[in-house]
Amino acid sequence: MLAVINRPCLTTWVNSTRLFILGSLARGGDMYGHQIRRAAQVDRTELWTDIKQGSLYSALHRMTAEGVIAIVRTEREGNLPARTIYTITPAGREELAALRDEALRQIRLRPDPVDLALQNAQDMPEDELRAVLDNRRAALAAELASWRHLRDTAGPHLTGIEALGFSHTLLRLEAEVTWHEECLKALPAIFAAPDTGTA
Amino acid sequence: MLAVINRPCLTTWVNSTRLFILGSLARGGDMYGHQIRRAAQVDRTELWTDIKQGSLYSALHRMTAEGVIAIVRTEREGNLPARTIYTITPAGREELAALRDEALRQIRLRPDPVDLALQNAQDMPEDELRAVLDNRRAALAAELASWRHLRDTAGPHLTGIEALGFSHTLLRLEAEVTWHEECLKALPAIFAAPDTGTA
DNA sequence: CGGCAAGAAGTCAAATTTGACTAGTCTTTT
DNA sequence: AAAAGACTAGTCAAATTTGACTTCTTGCCG
Numbered sequence: 136m137l138a139v140i141n142r143p144c145l146t147t148w149v150n151s152t153r154l155f156i157l158g159s160l161a162r163g164g165d166m167y168g169h170q171i172r173r174a175a176q177v178d179r180t181e182l183w184t185d186i187k188q189g190s191l192y193s194a195l196h197r198m199t200a201e202g203v204i205a206i207v208r209t210e211r212e213g214n215l216p217a218r219t220i221y222t223i224t225p226a227g228r229e230e231l232a233a234l235r236d237e238a239l240r241q242i243r244l245r246p247d248p249v250d251l252a253l254q255n256a257q258d259m260p261e262d263e264l265r266a267v268l269d270n271r272r273a274a275l276a277a278e279l280a281s282w283r284h285l286r287d288t289a290g291p292h293l294t295g296i297e298a299l300g301f302s303h304t305l306l307r308l309e310a311e312v313t314w315h316e317e318c319l320k321a322l323p324a325i326f327a328a329p330d331t332g333t334a
Numbered sequence: 335m336l337a338v339i340n341r342p343c344l345t346t347w348v349n350s351t352r353l354f355i356l357g358s359l360a361r362g363g364d365m366y367g368h369q370i371r372r373a374a375q376v377d378r379t380e381l382w383t384d385i386k387q388g389s390l391y392s393a394l395h396r397m398t399a400e401g402v403i404a405i406v407r408t409e410r411e412g413n414l415p416a417r418t419i420y421t422i423t424p425a426g427r428e429e430l431a432a433l434r435d436e437a438l439r440q441i442r443l444r445p446d447p448v449d450l451a452l453q454n455a456q457d458m459p460e461d462e463l464r465a466v467l468d469n470r471r472a473a474l475a476a477e478l479a480s481w482r483h484l485r486d487t488a489g490p491h492l493t494g495i496e497a498l499g500f501s502h503t504l505l506r507l508e509a510e511v512t513w514h515e516e517c518l519k520a521l522p523a524i525f526a527a528p529d530t531g532t533a
Numbered sequence: 534c535g536g537c538a539a540g541a542a543g544t545c546a547a548a549t550t551t552g553a554c555t556a557g558t559c560t561t562t563t
Numbered sequence: 564a565a566a567a568g569a570c571t572a573g574t575c576a577a578a579t580t581t582g583a584c585t586t587c588t589t590g591c592c593g
Contacts, residue, residue, distance in 0.1 A: 324496030
């Protein structure tokens with residue numbers, strides 16, 4: 136029989152939320168929700184993933200039910216709300232490895248909404264478009280500069296692998312800046328000959 | 335009073351599905367669902383967005399209910415299932431402009447799962463990691479080559495703005511290849527001194 | 534002292550996405 | 564001519580995400 140019962144939603148993109156939670160628990164030891172959330176901000180992991188607290192807590196509940204993580208105990212500091220501490224289970228470590236390997240195999244570039252927006256900006260006046268693109272360029276350049284500074288400051292304290300993540304971001308930002316500069320250069324030609332498409 | 339009634343889910347990232355549907359209808363005229371889906375594949379729009387037919391049809395229904403698009407008529411070719419043809423309404427055009435402007439303002443890089451995976455690959459043996467990264471590099475290089483070829487082939491037939499999207503992809507792919515090469519170069523040092531982090 | 538902004542830890546309903554599945558029709562192969 | 568396969572147009576329940584909201588505590592300012 137083997138009736139593969141309706142099992143929708145196997146998510147195309149690796150589920151980063153799960154990968155993130157399992158990874159945090161595996162590397163940082165047992166933690167409670169808020170701690171994981173803070174870890175995301177502090178460790179600069181916010182860069183590698185994009186987690187809202189809503190999804191974090193849902194995921195914790197779900198994953199507990201599934202048995203990839205487990206509740207260790209509940210503790211309470213002062214009169215603050217009780218916190219639930221989670222740990223990763225052996226099943227969780229297996230899933231962690233599987234998710235990691237899958238993420239390492241995915242190579243698709245994630246679509247950038249700006250491209251979609253540009254395709255629908257045909258009727259924007261040239262100077263407005265130029266202003267928008269130039270703002271973007273400036274913002275990206277600023278971000279790039281601040282990352283470079285961060286690298287020079289925090290760089291030596293990073294592990295080798297953390298540094299790789301850093302340089303990934305730098306290279307990506309550089310590419311973005313370059314592209315924006317190209318766009319700005321190309322703009323006059325585009326508006327001069329708006330119909331270079333239908334040869 | 336002004337009671338701002340619980341209105342969750344205003345999505346952080348511009349909703350590309352909506353932007354895509356509205357844009358297609360605005361530029362391509364009235365269409366039915368399947369046609370929009372095909373347009374996504376043909377126009378290479380699949381690159382700018384990532385739409386599964388499930389979300390497409392849900393979105394069409396929702397957006398019809400909201401009044402940003404409307405059903406023009408239902409037609410039927412031969413004995414195939416009837417198709418429902420949609421058009422964009424004035425309200426839709428307004429939303430299109432709003433979404434486009436918002437997308438043009440967003441500048442955050444979307445996190446790449448590979449970075450997250452790498453952080454959790456500390457315990458992978460060096461040669462396995464090297465193999466994975468080298469596969470990725472090769473795949474990306476191949477993709478880059480095929481895009482370059484595509485640009486040389488189809489390039490002259492593109493409008494100026496379409497060409498910009500193209501060069502965006504090229505630049506991004508180039509950055510990825512460069513980064514992978516950097517990683518491969520850095521690998522021996524990382525494994526030689528695994529504890530450069532805790533100075 | 535009163536007040537109020539910010540932080541901790543988390544809940545929740547509604548919105549949205551997902552991929553499996555349906556139901557019919559051509560088209561090609563055996 | 565029947566079976567196999569691919570295409571058309573779409574539905575659907577379950578999974579997942581979202582950001583607003585809650586309840587309590589602590590710090591701070593005048």
